[in-house]
Amino acid sequence: MSKKTLNIIGWLLLLGVGTSWLWLGYSSWYLLLLSIAYISFSINDGGIKKLGKIKQMTIPQVILTLFAFVVSVAIVFGLIQLANYLINDILHLTGGIKTLSVIIAAILSLYPIKFTFGSVVYKVISNLSATR
Incomplete structure (x- = not known):
């Protein structure tokens, strides 16, 4: 995957979590989604x-x-x-x-x-x- 794609995936996950948290409230699934977004950003900037x-x-x-x-x-x-x-x-x-x-x-x-x-x-x- 390209770095641009990973960056877009990370931002979409963050926006999705933020929006659904405001509309639906907290869910334990957000911890998994935030971890995936963090990994996506880490791969993007070479942190992995x-x-x-x-x-x-x-x-x-x-x-x-x-x-x-x-x-x-x-x-x-x-x-x-x-x-x-x-x-x-x-x-x-x-x-x-x-x-x-x-x-x-x-x-x-x-x-x-x-x-x-x-x-x-x-x-x-x-x-x-x-x-x-």
């Missing part, structure tokens, strides 16, 4: 080729990466619970404002993964590239 470096990782690097992932997921889960508490119990939002607030909170809650997990993975990959 970097997966070959996993074989070169040492045990402490694997443990550090897994620990960073667990911490990132815990932070996001805590932030989502905090946002849920604020939206429902403190602010008592309803209707469209609540929906918009939930969407914004979900998006903002994902940024800690970008910073914590992303920086650890970048550091590990740069160490692998430097030792090579």
Whole structure:
């Protein structure tokens, strides 16, 4: 497949998930579709080729990466619970404002993964590239 086709597939999946989430609500199928879109974008920009470096990782690097992932997921889960508490119990939002607030909170809650997990993975990959 060409890179342009993979990019179009990724965007169509993202738009389809976003539209159906707004119209139908959340479904666990979205996790699969988002993963497929991510893989499509990764193949498009050459990120899949970097997966070959996993074989070169040492045990402490694997443990550090897994620990960073667990911490990132815990932070996001805590932030989502905090946002849920604020939206429902403190602010008592309803209707469209609540929906918009939930969407914004979900998006903002994902940024800690970008910073914590992303920086650890970048550091590990740069160490692998430097030792090579």
